[in-house]
Amino acid sequence: MWTWILIGLDIITKVHGFSSGIFLQSCNSLSPQHPAGDGTNFSAQTSAAPFMVDFESRNPGDPITVVLRSTGSSRFRGFMMEAREAAPADSSPLVGTFISLDNTTTRLLTCNGLADSAVSQRNNQRKSLFRVNWTAPQINQDIVFRATFVENFAVFWENVTSTFNLSTTTPAPSTTTITPAPSTTTIKHFYNY
Ligand SMILES: *[C@@H]1O[C@H](CO)[C@@H](O)[C@H](O)[C@H]1NC(C)=O
Ligand SMILES: *[C@@H]1O[C@H](CO)[C@@H](O)[C@H](O)[C@H]1NC(C)=O
Ligand SMILES: *[C@@H]1O[C@H](CO)[C@@H](O)[C@H](O)[C@H]1NC(C)=O
Numbered sequence: 001m002w003t004w005i006l007i008g009l010d011i012i013t014k015v016h017g018f019s020s021g022i023f024l025q026s027c028n029s030l031s032p033q034h035p036a037g038d039g040t041n042f043s044a045q046t047s048a049a050p051f052m053v054d055f056e057s058r059n060p061g062d063p064i065t066v067v068l069r070s071t072g073s074s075r076f077r078g079f080m081m082e083a084r085e086a087a088p089a090d091s092s093p094l095v096g097t098f099i100s101l102d103n104t105t106t107r108l109l110t111c112n113g114l115a116d117s118a119v120s121q122r123n124n125q126r127k128s129l130f131r132v133n134w135t136a137p138q139i140n141q142d143i144v145f146r147a148t149f150v151e152n153f154a155v156f157w158e159n160v161t162s163t164f165n166l167s168t169t170t171p172a173p174s175t176t177t178i179t180p181a182p183s184t185t186t187i188k189h190f191y192n193y
């Protein structure tokens, strides 16, 4: 089963009656849990991810455009991403909502009962760039975006994170466009999930 990748496709979802349940199982782990065929699941890659979570400039108060991108020549077929309040940690609540920029390629997900709190794809083409908007109520906290990138069924990178400093947007001092620097992209790897 090409779980994340195939079930992400609308046609497969319709023909085979799958829901986005496979993504919902991954709501907190963001782990694709692709079976290796020997009773175990494939493990995330331990190398540095050839992908990153980036942000585009915006006007204060507007949604943030989050960009999933390749840093080299690698392409990704699938992904899943969430946003959390940076402090204290992974156990922080999911925050904000994702806004689709293209309904033909974007799948918004309800994780932990929160509509549109996670995002995945409807399209398993190889891609080097994927954009989605994100917005939140006024909160003065850093937000950690965390993604899993799937290059193919057996090859994926988990916990690719990037922090967005929301306080750079409040209050809006002028109409000047703020270009938030994507802060440290931290990557941690898992061997047994
Ligand atoms: C592999 O993933 C499945 C979900 O697809 C999960 O139920 C199972 O516990 C996982 N197996 C291992 C060994 O982690
Ligand atoms: C997405 O965010 C950008 C940057 O803030 C904004 O210009 C655009 O209108 C937003 N689009 C949607 C559909 O939210
Ligand atoms: C996506 O679908 C939603 C709900 O059907 C709609 O409100 C929204 O305008 C659509 N967005 C785009 C970019 O087509």
Ligand SMILES: *[C@@H]1O[C@H](CO)[C@@H](O)[C@H](O)[C@H]1NC(C)=O
Pocket: 142, 165, 166, 167, 168
């Ligand atoms: C976020 O930005 C504010 C205002 O520029 C700054 O005071 C704060 O230290 C930043 N937080 C982090 C974690 O960088």
Ligand SMILES: *[C@@H]1O[C@H](CO)[C@@H](O)[C@H](O)[C@H]1NC(C)=O
Pocket: 090, 159, 161, 186, 187, 188
């Ligand atoms: C993801 O990476 C961050 C930074 O290295 C780490 O603090 C966090 O525990 C990791 N998340 C998971 C689910 O392991």
